[in-house]
Amino acid sequence: MKITISFLLLLLPLFASSLDNHDRQVYIVYLGEHKGNREFHEIENNHRSYLESVNESDEEVESSLVYSYKHSINGFAALLNPQQASKISEMEEVVSVIRSEARKYVTHTTRSWEFSGLKETFSRKNLVKDDILLKSKYGKGIIVGVFDSGVWPESKSFSDGDMGPIPKSWKGICQTGHTFNSSHCNRKIIGARYYIKGYEQFYGKLNTTLDSMSPRDMDGHGTHTASTIAGRTVKGVSALGGFAKGTASGGAPLAHLAIYKVCWAIPNAGKEGGNTCFEEDMLAGIDQAIADGVHIMSLSIGTTKPIPYMKDGIALGALHAMKNNIVVSCSAGNNGPTASTLSNVAPWIITVGASSVDRAFIATVKLGNGMIFEGETVTPYKLKKGMYPVVYAAQVVESLVPKSAIDGQCLPGSLSPEKTKGKIVLCLRGNGTRVGKGQEVKRAGGLGFILGNNPQNGADVAADAHVLPAIAVNSDNAIKILAYINSTINPTAYITIAKTLLNRKPAPSMASFTSRGPNTITPDILKPDITAPGINILAAWSGADAPTKLATDTRIVEYNILSGTSMSCPHISATAALLKAIHPTWSSAAIRSALITSSGLNNNEGNLLTDASGITPADPFQFGAGHFRPTKAADPGLVYDASYEDYLLFLCSSGVNNIDPSTFKCPKQSPSPMNLNYPSIAISKVNRTVTVKRTVTNVGGRKSIYFASVKPPVGFSVKVSPAMLKFSRVGEKKSFTVTIRVREDGSLSMEKGEYGFGWLTWRDEIHIVTSPIALSLA
Incomplete structure (x- = not known):
């Protein structure tokens, strides 16, 4: 008996260790700034010392270290159990410890750039000398780092014919791997790398039937975003046999691309399961990209909810990028129209919402009663002439299916082949993917399907490459079609094939899916910053994935049409590349300011931007400062600049006070976040009177005089002092205050928590510099 007890006692530490190891997961330990000039091995040894303090052997230290960030970012990723992570978080010099979480894509060209005013406006007879493309030499010499699912290098969009030499400043490599070589x-x-350690710690070894252990893009998302940014000019491009036909080009067609594959296929989910991106992999890629020498970073990646700055890997990486004067552009997310759903809200990031262009892919559905409704699709399949039986999905479901399927959702396995065969089926948006609903109709023997918006989606109709004849219609038309189906014994319908139509009005309008403010992490920073085209964007595609990403879809296309803030983000990344080429000495904050203050508030009818309905006015929590205007951003007149120290002071005011304790210490009283020199003004709780300070830098004419004008939110008065700014040289700075008061005349009717919006504008003889104002009551 004693031997047995002794033996068990000997096993207890091993058993406990086994439990600890089983409970381990990846944590990112962020240490802020590097202290002094140290070799890489010294930095890594320092990182190991933290692990040695919570592990019993060198073997455990080696097995736990995932990444050592040692270029610009100081920190490491390691396998830890919660107790170890907690112990390390209490150690000196540790700024934060972040538990790794996978980030799903926020998904979150032939028309979008032309619609935005960026096009070759010259001919043999007429040369427009101030064109941004000519000034920037099409982005020549600028390197854009794209963090995504990789790239399909064989695409014509990535040809290097007539490209300039690789910049001498470039220090990156072309990392080889499965199906990808130098x-x-x-x-x-000019460079490609991949980061997968965090993914494999969570999922195990990569299933190479789903993805390639290399920078190669087997998904399509990364290829689409990269070509939107800097794809070469390719004539005669179209999607799916003729849609959006024209000349495709990225916004900065002579810029160079550096690919950082940080997103990978989700196992056991099939191709349509999408990709996932782990923070430790993204942070490793960002750290390396800073050392490689990129000028712009583009991340069409985000979370489903806002995250505090020191717990957000993208925010931490972007802070170090900004310190190195790298512009970081990120997507706002696709969780609209719900309020306060933004991701990537750090003020050193350009946060991009999604809006429409003036192109549509119009098809019609004709009902048996003679009514005809317009909708959109990029489906190349065509019904034979004639009328076909049409049913509502809830009428043809299998027995014993979930209630969501009975509600017309067309979820996988929900439709009865016996009841569906030979019919057109009306399915409603909601749960499940749009293309997946069409696949379910096809599986059950349907001949075509109508995808009806729910009221939340309104008039925001997405054009998809469905696997059978199909049309998507807005919520009003969906209601009318359903009413017809329910009104007759033998309802019938016919779906036409779509045509590409341009100059549609009103455009742009905001996408219903684009995530909205207010910013819940720092309400006194207005987010998003700006909006750009993100609906039905055509760009290059991977040769390894179908346009729908459905496993049953065997089509291969060179170009595809997608929607999401993933598509709007690269438009801003490309424009930032052009601005960097024109103004190489500008800071990343100055470039962000130029984009924000030059954006537009009107659609192509001359009216204010609307939401997806095309009727209801949108607001800055949807579009930020407005729709981007590249040609205006090249010459903004004034910019609101900010330094790395300004952002550290901002973090001090947010309760973060030890990022760089050796060179920077938070003052006893930190400035309010609302006083960060940001190109917009947001005050979440106005109590009678609030005054904020801003400083502008003259980047326009040598001598200029600007006058302020204000459109205050209803119920508030806004005074700018001084109301005139006189500049005598480029680079000169002038400060002013904005005093906001709650009016006492009874004109303010908002409740606490509601916001009112207004505008502050500086004008000289040439420039209009506009900043949005968002105010709520205390």
């Missing part, structure tokens, strides 16, 4: 890099794609 020949796949050229003067367009």
Whole structure:
């Protein structure tokens, strides 16, 4: 008996260790700034010392270390159990400890750039000398780092014919791997790397039937975003046999691309399961990209909810990028129209919402009663002439299916082949993917399907490459079609094939899916910053994935049409590349300011931007400062600049006070976040009177005089002092205050928590510099 007890006692530490190891997961330990000049091995040894304090052997230290961030970012990713993570978080010099979480894509061209005013406006007879493309030499010499699912290098969009030499400042590599070698890099794609350690710690070894252990894009998302940014000019491009036909080009077609694959296929989910991106992998890629020498970073990646700055890997990486004067552009997210759903809200990031262009892919559905409704699709399949039986999905479901399927959702396995065969089926948006609903109709023997918006989606109709004849209609038309189906014994319908139509009005309008403010992490920073085209954007595609990403879809396309803030983000990344080429000495904050203050508030009918309905006015919590205007951003007149120290002071005011304790200490009283020199003004709780300070830098004419004008939110008065700014040289700075008061005349009718919006504008003889104002009551 004693031997047995002794033996058990000997096993207890091993048993406990086994439990600890089983409970381990990846944590990111962020240490802020590097202290002094140290070799890489010294930095890594310092990181190991933290692990040695919570592990019993060198073997455990080695097995736990996932990444050592040692270029610009100081920190490491390691396998830890909660107790170890807690112990490390209490150690000196540790700024934060972040438990790793996977981030799903926020998804979150031939028309979008032209619609935005960026096009070759010259001919043999007429040369427009102030064109932004000519000034920037099409982005020549600028390197854009794209963090995504990789790249399909064989696409014509990534040809390097007539490209300039690789910049001498470039220090990156072309990392080889499965199906990807050094020949796949050229003067367009000058570098490629991949980061997968965090993914494999969570999921295990990569299933190479789903993804390639290399920078190659087997998904399509990364190829789409990269070509939107810097794809070469390719004539005669179309999607799916003729849609959006024209000349495709990225916004900065002579810029160079550096690919950082940080997103990977989700196991056991099939191709349509999408990709996932782990923070430790993204942070490793960002750290390396800073050392490689990129000028712009583009991340069409986000979370489903806002995250505090020191718990957000993208925010931490972007802070170090900004310190190195790298512009970081991120998507706002696709969780609208619900309020306060933004991701990537750090003020050193450009946060981009999604809006429409003036192109549509119009098809019609004709009902048996003679009524005809317009909708959109990029489905190349065509019904034979004639009328077909049409049913509502809830009428043809299998027995014993979930209530969501009975509600017309067309979820996988929900439709009865016996009841569906030979019919057109009306399915409603909601749960499940749009293309997945069409696949379910096809599986059950349906000949076509109508995808009806729910009221939340309103008039925001997405054009998809469905696997059978199909049309998507807005919520009003969906209601009318359903009413017809329910009104007759033998309802019938016919779906036409779509045509590409331009100059549609009103445009742009905001996407219903685009995530909205207010910013819940720091309400006194207005987010998003700006909106750009994100609906039905055509760009290059992977040769390894179908346009729908459905496993049953065997089509291969060179170009595809997608929607999401993932598509709007690269428009801003490309414009930032052009601005960097024109103004190489500008800070990342100055470039962000130029984009924000030059954006537009009107659609192509001359009216204010609307939401997806095309009727209801939108607001800055949807579009930020407005719709981007690249040609205006090149010459903004004034910019609101900010330094790395300004952002550290901002973090001090947010309760973060030890990012760089060796060189920077928070003052006893930190400035309010609302006084960060940001190109917009947001005050979440106005109590009678609030005054904020801003400083502008003259980047326009040598001598200029600007006058302020204000459109205050209803119920508030706004005074600018001084109301005139006189500049005598480029680079000169002038400060002013904005005093906001709650009016006492009874004109303020908002409740606490509601916001009112207004505008502050500076004008000289040439420039209009506009900032949005968002105010709520205390």
